[in-house]
Amino acid sequence: MSIEKITNPFDARHWIGHMEADYMYTLGVVGERFFKELKENGRIMGTRCPNCSIVYVPPRMYCERCFAKLEEWIDVGKKGTIHTFTIATIEKDGKKLEKPVIYALIKFEGAHGGMIHKIGETDTVCIGMKVEAVLKSPEERKASINDIAYFRPTK
Amino acid sequence: MYGKKRVAIVGAGLTLFRRRLKETGKELAYEAAKMALDAAGLELRDIQSVVMGTAPDAFDGVHMKGEYLADGAGAYHKPYTRVFVGGGTGVFTPLAGWWHIASGQFDTCLVVCEEKMSSCYPHPQYAFTTIFDPILERPIGMNLIWIFALEMQRYMHKHNIKKEHIALVSVKNKGNALDHPCAQLAARITVDDVLNSEIMAWPVQRLDVSPTSDGGAALVLVSEDVAKEITDNPVWIDGVGWCIDSTHWTNRDLYYPDYVEYAARMAYKMAGIKNPPKEIDVAEPYDPFDYKELHHMEGLLLCKKGEAPKLTAEGVTQRDGDLPINPSGGLLGVGNPIAAAGLMKVCEIFWQLRGEAGKRQIPGDPRTGIAQAWGDLMQYGSVIVLRR
Ligand SMILES: [Zn+2]
Numbered sequence: 001m002s003i004e005k006i007t008n009p010f011d012a013r014h015w016i017g018h019m020e021a022d023y024m025y026t027l028g029v030v031g032e033r034f035f036k037e038l039k040e041n042g043r044i045m046g047t048r049c050p051n052c053s054i055v056y057v058p059p060r061m062y063c064e065r066c067f068a069k070l071e072e073w074i075d076v077g078k079k080g081t082i083h084t085f086t087i088a089t090i091e092k093d094g095k096k097l098e099k100p101v102i103y104a105l106i107k108f109e110g111a112h113g114g115m116i117h118k119i120g121e122t123d124t125v126c127i128g129m130k131v132e133a134v135l136k137s138p139e140e141r142k143a144s145i146n147d148i149a150y151f152r153p154t155k
Numbered sequence: 156m157y158g159k160k161r162v163a164i165v166g167a168g169l170t171l172f173r174r175r176l177k178e179t180g181k182e183l184a185y186e187a188a189k190m191a192l193d194a195a196g197l198e199l200r201d202i203q204s205v206v207m208g209t210a211p212d213a214f215d216g217v218h219m220k221g222e223y224l225a226d227g228a229g230a231y232h233k234p235y236t237r238v239f240v241g242g243g244t245g246v247f248t249p250l251a252g253w254w255h256i257a258s259g260q261f262d263t264c265l266v267v268c269e270e271k272m273s274s275c276y277p278h279p280q281y282a283f284t285t286i287f288d289p290i291l292e293r294p295i296g297m298n299l300i301w302i303f304a305l306e307m308q309r310y311m312h313k314h315n316i317k318k319e320h321i322a323l324v325s326v327k328n329k330g331n332a333l334d335h336p337c338a339q340l341a342a343r344i345t346v347d348d349v350l351n352s353e354i355m356a357w358p359v360q361r362l363d364v365s366p367t368s369d370g371g372a373a374l375v376l377v378s379e380d381v382a383k384e385i386t387d388n389p390v391w392i393d394g395v396g397w398c399i400d401s402t403h404w405t406n407r408d409l410y411y412p413d414y415v416e417y418a419a420r421m422a423y424k425m426a427g428i429k430n431p432p433k434e435i436d437v438a439e440p441y442d443p444f445d446y447k448e449l450h451h452m453e454g455l456l457l458c459k460k461g462e463a464p465k466l467t468a469e470g471v472t473q474r475d476g477d478l479p480i481n482p483s484g485g486l487l488g489v490g491n492p493i494a495a496a497g498l499m500k501v502c503e504i505f506w507q508l509r510g511e512a513g514k515r516q517i518p519g520d521p522r523t524g525i526a527q528a529w530g531d532l533m534q535y536g537s538v539i540v541l542r543r
Contacts, residue, residue: 004293009273018465019216025289056406058291073428084312084409085533086304087357103295103356105305114405116292116305127312145294 027143030061033073035143041136044148046111047073057113078133079154080106084112085125106131106151121149130154157379157425163389164249164383164541166195166375167502172339172490175273180215184227184269187371187495191265192229195375196385202375203261205230207237208248208268210493213270213282228267229374229475239288241445242530243397244268245372245497246537252376252397253539255391262378270492270499271305272367279367286532300364306409306533307446311358313341313410314461317450318358322349323467324445325362328481331474333487334514337499339490340366349445365443365485370492391509394428394525394540396421404532413535415454415529422525423456431456432478436521437507439500441529442485451527452480454536480516482507497528501539508543 027035030047037043046057049068054063057076062069085104090096102119119125120134130149141147158249168190170176170183178186184207192199207228228235234255235401240247245268247262252266272279283299310316310439323346328543332341344362352361382389396418401407427433440451449463457478458466466472472480481502483489486496527538 002357007174009276012175012177017215017216019218023289027290031290034162056403060403084305084309086301086308088298088301088304089357090353090355092284092298093277098365103301103305105309105409112406113403116297116302116405117295123214127308145291 001133003110010113028061030059034059038046038147039141039143042107043075044078044133046074046076046108046113048074055111055113058115075112076108080114080123080151081133082127082129082131083107083121084127103149104131117148118150119152121152156258156540158254160256161379162253162376162392164374164505165371165377165386165389166191166197168194168195168373168434169337169499169502170491171337171469172368172370172495174339174366174368178369180269180271181224181227183271183369183371184224186269187269188229188265188267188371190302191373193376196208197263198465199229199251199310199373202233202263204234204255204264206246206248206251206255206264206266207235208239208266208494208498209237209302209522210241210244210270211237213285214275216280218273222379224269226488227269229265234261238536240397240530241534242441242493243497243528244494244530245399245499245527246501246526246539247503248498249376249392250537251373252374253392253395256376256378260383266374266376266498267371268373268494268498269371270495271369272492273369300359301356301445303348304359307358307444309409310446310450312359312372315413316464318350319346320448320464320468321363321446322346324442324448325349325487326446327467327473328442328485328487330488331482332484333516335484335489337370338484338488339368341349341484341488356427358400359444363445363491365487365491368490368492368496369498370490370495372495372502374501374505374519388509389508389543390505391542392428392539394422394538396425396538398536399531400534401531402534403533409533410462412450412454412529414537415451415527416456418536418538419455419527420539423540425541428540432458435478435523435525436519437479437482437504437517437524439481439483439485439503439524439526440529441497441500442481443491445487447482448485448528451529455525455527455538466509474515474517481514481517482517500526500528500539504541508541
């Protein structure tokens with residue numbers, strides 16, 4: 001067993017390798033519809049399980065609790081509540097972010113689910129704060145979760 | 156009686172945990188496995204089956220990691236499988252070893268865990284960014300530290316817990332690790348050191364977090380018949396439990412780990428434990444972050460919800476307290492080579508129950524101990540109950 005205390009991995013003899021693979025991820029049956037609604041109609045949709053009375057946001061094809069196929073679509077609106085949040089100050093490589101970014105878990109009114117997203121137009125947040133989604137303009141929307149630019153405190 | 160055969164642990168092995176070790180992943184697996192065999196007084200030819208535990212392929216950078224590590228784990232020409240349940244892997248691997256023997260199929264099983272996180276650069280955090288949903292979460296730029304910050308914040312909010320009380324866990328564990336010969340980040344620190352350390356994603360600060368590491372760990376499991384032949388002091392696997400919660404972590408409350416409770420209840424039922432705080436003498440809950448030790452003490456039913464910080468402040472969880480928690484020094488002190496770190500906890504309980512923990516030995520006469528690991532998207536719990 002080697003006993004040296006190496007703190008910089010590059011100090012040990014090594015070979016630099018690379019995992020070459022890029023991916024294109026399928027949106028899926030339910031994802032296609034969710035993002036079409038978001039892009040074209042500016043609506044955030046969920047699906048409801050009739051057995052469990054749960055509204056899933058983002059929507060799912062099936063209920064993971066009872067395995068029912070979900071076919072009832074509901075517009076859950078753009079308003080929600082901050083369930084918990086963090087203020088990120090460093091990047092994954094340990095470098096400082098130029099400006100802190102607030103990320104929050106937002107629970108939608110009348111829905112079981114929630115969404116992780118950025119919080120904008122404010123420097124202070126708290127658990128329980130009411131927020132609403134700010135969508136990009138229809139021309140800018142690309143059928144991506146980033147069609148929601150961020151959430152901001154409701155006026 | 157659960158299963159066809161009672162299962163004993165008869166040997167344990169552990170490598171150093173370091174930011175980067177000279178050994179390859181295979182060599183780490185070999186070092187740990189060989190140590191465990193030597194401790195059990197057995198040879199590789201005595202081993203009938205092998206279970207390997209190791210976390211995402213992206214750490215070692217080999218997309219066939221189970222097979223890649225097989226020879227180091229002693230699997231040549233043997234029934235072999237690799238198991239992987241994220242951070243829960245280290246405690247899940249001996250559970251898989253347990254059913255190899257409890258099923259009646261084998262009398263011996265070598266259980267090996269390895270992690271070589273230093274291969275991934277500039278930082279293993281990059282591998283963690285691809286654990287999130289590729290459509291809903293990754294485009295936002297998710298990062299592992301941030302989701303733990305969200306969970307920690309929710310836990311603190313729900314029970315009105317102060318960061319000072321959470322920091323005590325880091326102080327205790329890094330201090331305990333001073334007595335661990337394999338430890339990577341043993342240190343005598345203060346609560347102020349934690350509170351003044353770099354803020355990563357509020358409320359998570361640098362000293363709230365365990366380091367990334369290279370390391371290996373191993374156990375030798377045998378049936379009761381074999382145990383009686385080769386040792387006078389076997390440690391029995393008397394309870395096993397595991398459970399997964401919804402992968403849609405944004406659907407959960409986050410303040411309490413239900414799935415850990417379900418896994419614990421399964422293991423306690425098998426072990427006949429009715430009053431966990433009274434009947435458990437020592438525990439090694441998973442502590443990749445300081446708040447997680449508290450979160451998991453509650454999930455393991457070692458105290459009431461929200462009560463773990465108070466017990467910590469009162470010294471109950473110190474080595475000489477009524478309920479020693481992470482006497483090894485945990486992931487915060489010994490290090491966090493994911494799968495190997497979880498198995499390190501099982502090794503610690505094994506040594507504690509045999510009275511072989513050296514300077515880390517807890518006082519009294521511990522007879523029952525538990526270890527627990529946790530992983531995936533804050534959703535997986537694995538629990539093992541050991542008895543002398
Ligand atoms: Zn349902």
